[in-house]
Amino acid sequence: MVFFQTHGLTGPTTFLYHHVNDLQFPLHFHVAYECILVHEGMISVDMNDTTYNVSKEQLIFIHSHQVHRITSEHHSKVTIVLFSTDFISDFDQQYKERLATSPVISYSALPKIEKLQTVYHQKAFLYDVLSRLISQTNFIEKKATMNTTLLHDLLLYVDNHYDKDCSLKRAATILDYDYTYVSQAFKQMTSLSFTDYLNQYRVSQAINKLTHSELTISEISRQCGYETLRTFNRNFLKYTNMTASDYRKQYTAS
Structure with a gap:
């Protein structure tokens, strides 16, 4: 994947x-x-x-x-x-x-x-x-409903903050929404929890850096918002079924 x-x-x-x-x-x-x-x-x-x-x-x-x-x-x-x-x-x-x-x-x-x-x-x-x-x-x-506007704002928030401390509570505060409402609406619209979506997005950005830069895996991990390499490795394996090192080797070989 x-x-x-x-x-x-x-x-x-x-x-x-x-x-x-x-x-x-x-x-x-x-x-x-x-x-x-x-x-x-x-x-x-x-x-x-x-x-x-x-x-x-x-x-x-x-x-x-x-x-x-x-x-x-x-x-x-x-x-x-x-x-x-x-x-x-x-x-x-x-x-x-x-x-x-x-x-x-x-x-x-x-x-x-x-x-x-x-x-x-x-x-x-x-x-x-x-x-x-x-x-x-x-x-x-185009029909802009409150939920589609909210989703657009949340996706933009992730795009702008995935590389740092990024949380749904902080997003709700910045966007002036009730946290419980935002959490339920996001899950309903995406079929994902905010945490799952954020980790998928971070892994996707890590893949881009793995294949288009010479940054080390530790540097990529930090630039994608992970505090520890262990957490990065666990999520990368979860969403790609391979380690970041193996992914880079496979891409280079192809």
């Missing part, structure tokens, strides 16, 4: 992509828009109270700030593309307050993202995606 979370965009006009195997990630959102292309296997994406199954040679389009969860029941090989709103400014202006009801797009053969080496090729790919999306789906207005 692999958790993955790409980090924030580096500039106003940014196009990032990552190839990932066996993608798993709990509820989260991006400021950027996102496309996930499935090359092998199948992933499930939960968003808008709906589960979308995305199979080989399919792509799913995810709106900016759209809360979603990704799971791979078996092996999967995907490419994640994150891009800033500047790439599709006309679409963003017209549809930023609306959501696609059928965001999964089928291809006879998915584009090879690594070959999109100029901004013109990248925009051509994105506008082709949007053309296909608009021709096949309806769009509905």
Whole structure:
């Protein structure tokens, strides 16, 4: 099992992509828009109270700030593309307050993202995606309820505080909510306790650092908010079924 979370965009006009195997990630959102292309296997994406199954040679389009969860029941090989709103400014202006009801797009053969080496090729790919999306789906207005706003705020709190002392009680105080209500609402919306979610998120960030930096495991443990290496190791093994050292070796070998 692999958790993955790409980090924030580096500039106003940014196009990032990552190839990932066996993608798993709990509820989260991006400021950027996102496309996930499935090359092998199948992933499930939960968003808008709906589960979308995305199979080989399919792509799913995810709106900016759209809360979603990704799971791979078996092996999967995907490419994640994150891009800033500047790439599709006309679409963003017209549809930023609306959501696609059928965001999964089928291809006879998915584009090879690594070959999109100029901004013109990248925009051509994105506008082709949007053309296909608009021709096949309806769009509905975003509905912001108190619970969805609360969830958005809590996920943002974790993103900003996972690397330090991070607790639901502190989040409830900062957000001016009753702790008991927040605890029950979070469990209802995510099917996870706040502690479970926080540990999954921390492990996902640790994986990113293991595979994209030369930091030691002890340094990564501290940067992901763990006070002791023992606690980090226990949680890493729990969510990935391997040690951090073995995970790094496996990634390097591949």
